[in-house]
Amino acid sequence: MSEKEKVTPADFLKRHVYDIAAYAGLIVTFILFLIFSGSRLSYNMATVLQAASAYSIIALGAVFVYSMGYMDVSVGQQVGVYAILMIMITNAMGGTAFGVVIGFLVILALALLCGAFNGAVAVWLKLPSIVTSLFLMFFFTGAQLLLMESTGTNSISIQATIKPADRNMYNVMLVLAIIVVAIIVTYFFKFSKLGKYTRGIGANEVTTAQCGVNTTKWKVIAYMAFGACVAVGSFIMLTRTGSAGKGTGSGYAMDIMICLILGGMPLSGGMKSKVSSALVGTFTYVLLTNDLTTMGVDLNLINFVKAVIFIAIIMVTCRKRDTILPR
Amino acid sequence: MAKATQHELVIEVKNMCKNFGPTKALRNVDVSFYRGEIRGLVGENGSGKSTITSIISGMQKATSGEVFYKGAAWNPGSMVEAQKAGISMVLQEANTIPNCTVAENIFAGRFDEFSVFGIVNMKKLNKAAQEILDSFGISHIKAEDSINRYGFEDRKLIEIVRCVSDDTEVFVVDETTTALSMEGRQLLYKLIHKLKDNDKSVIFISHDMDEILEQCTDLTVLRDGEIIGHLDRSEMDKPNSEQVIRYMMVGREIGDAYYREDYDSSHGDKVALELKNVSLGEIKNFSLKLHEGEIIGFGGLSGCGMHEIGRIAFGLEKPESGSVERNGEKIKGCFEAIQSGIGYVSKNRDTEALILEGSIQDNIVLPSESELSHTTFISPKKEKQMSDKEIASFRIKCGDGRQWVNTLSGGNKQKVSFAKWTAKGSDVIIMDCPTRGVDIGVKQFMYGLIADMKKQGKSIILISEEMAELIGMADKIIIMKDFAVTKEFMRSKELSETDMIEYMI
Missing domain, CATH: 3.40.50.300 (P-loop containing nucleotide triphosphate hydrolases)
Incomplete structure (x- = not known):
């Protein structure tokens, strides 16, 4: 082994450009947040936390799928249907805590099933995962509309208490939920076969398979892990809104993708995938939205501004082909 | 200049x-x-x-x-x-x-x-x-x-x-x-x-x-x-x-000890890997018994079917008829092959054998994650120990195990693709053109390694387009042409490339 030579600051910068850009984005949006929040800082912080909680939990689960270089565009519709189903089941059971538990278990089972379907069908039919998730997206769009039609209203509310009455207590609960999910995801992503194999699949599926990894099985497991996070994220979202309707969850899939990219997740997956991308990206995204609002940007213009910032970040973090030392 | x-x-x-x-x-x-x-x-x-x-x-x-x-x-x-x-x-x-x-x-x-x-x-x-x-x-x-x-x-x-x-x-x-x-x-x-x-x-x-x-x-x-x-x-x-x-x-004398110096082609009695009447595409009813401590070489022109034999033996290609067996168990895919102690060094190093955009450590430990995993937990320390041991024994030129494989030279990449299987402790290794594009220093090192493996009782299938390599290393050489075996040679001091060529073309 050759002696270890000193890494220059320029080399360090070059090697960590994506991480630096992602964290710089978070820091800048956070500084703007501090400046423009002014006297409403603590209120705004709670708002950001509540807005980010569901996103971050779903994005954490999505790390497994994105690290394989895959994506899932059905998340939004799944969130909508799970929220509606949970409300309907809980209400049908008299709004009891038992009803909430049963409701959650049902949506968890459904989410795991959809995850398994997404992973397995994509593998068996050799389809890109986006195609199967498109199928699920249409399926869940239909299911969401049918479920809401059956209620005869545009929106239904849960008749059970699913969040602490105290706002501070609720915020602590959200922070704990994010921390617990982040720890579980980090454990499985960094220290178990699941994360190592999903990254391997993203980096080179053929090699990973030739190392004795049953890639079909691990793809299905990765999608199921994502499904579990979608179920938890849907529940967290429901604790915030307390109601759901035809539009619940719309745009979530794209938002999750943007969060992960902002956090430095490579869309092609692979060994550079990181759990931190989910948290850094989600908070950057939510803070950015909050900053633009508090800065007084016209609501109609916010999406345009986001688009410009998004493109700018992509340009900065655009991955060049890694320098390859030829033979 | x-x-x-x-x-x-x-x-x-x-x-x-x-x-x-x-x-x-x-x-x-x-x-x-x-x-x-x-x-x-x-x-x-x-x-x-x-x-x-x-x-x-x-x-x-x-x-x-x-x-x-x-x-x-x-x-x-x-x-x-x-x-x-x-x-x-x-x-x-x-x-x-x-x-x-x-x-x-x-x-x-x-x-x-x-x-x-x-x-x-x-x-x-x-x-x-x-x-x-x-x-x-x-x-x-x-x-x-x-x-x-x-x-x-x-x-x-x-x-x-x-x-x-x-x-x-x-x-x-x-x-x-x-x-x-x-x-x-x-x-x-x-x-x-x-x-x-x-x-x-x-x-x-x-x-x-x-x-x-x-x-x-x-x-x-x-x-x-x-x-x-x-x-x-x-x-x-x-x-x-x-x-x-x-x-x-x-920068040093390479010496004459390049290939195996012995002409002892003896090996263990136990069959380590057996192909029984395997047919796939143009390969018909191919049979092979690889014993413990035996090196079987495959030679021929590209397109003669020898590479396919390696892939079948590792379970990458499923035969239309016949079977691949190890210790009495049928090998149905590469998952079973690896579980039963078979390793495979692919000819297509950059696309099949290695994750180029991954570290040396990621590559070396990947086939061994199941052994390293204890109730779902894989210790980073154990991973590093395994990888460092292989880097040292293979003398892989690198900063450390975190260095990406795509920054390594061809010979060092090849060492990584070997190291995966030695780390795993595989007893049967199928090598498809293992020294393709590597220099004499690395070649000499690899030949030494293959000879040591034989001494340890490991079994090797050596598929190569270099006849000198087969003559220098194999106990038995199988020459193939048009997907069929045309000749078998036993290890001998007298064996020359010209003896083999006539059965290849």
């Missing part, structure tokens, strides 16, 4: 350095290339040969230093720019565009020559491409065919055709011959000599010493990113030139 020559200087490299992160690939290199010469560049893997040529041909930029081309400063932005200016390079790995026709590949980037108002005249394009193919003597390749129809060797020839034109001033051949059969090699040799005779400059990189000594007019030896010396034709013709060059390359 002190070269008394009447030839005109075409490329001059001055004080060139190239760093890949902490690795210094080139250290203050000064070298000149002249018209009318075939300059061999030799050195161990990672010595910097390809780094120099890849900078000259626009694949990458130097960290510092200057290049002059035809007297002017030269700093190409891309390979296309270099090619337009007359510098072309063919690489070891496949570099053709899939799902396109042969003609489209040959004229990639030059469609303007065949288009009017943006509409490409395909008839004209195909005709021109076929004319070029014919002029190179490879008429069996048809311009209008999809490139997907052709094998690795033909694609390499198409690539060569694409690279060389009337405007070519400097032609770089980077370890291309390892992908070519004898016929393809002869074609390439003819071409480079024609270029030399036309006062062009050829830079020829190869690990095949015989080829270098036969084809080159001049030689430059590199070691650890530095120029060690130059030899002209008269020096190359001296009887001990090969030893001198090897010493310059490695």
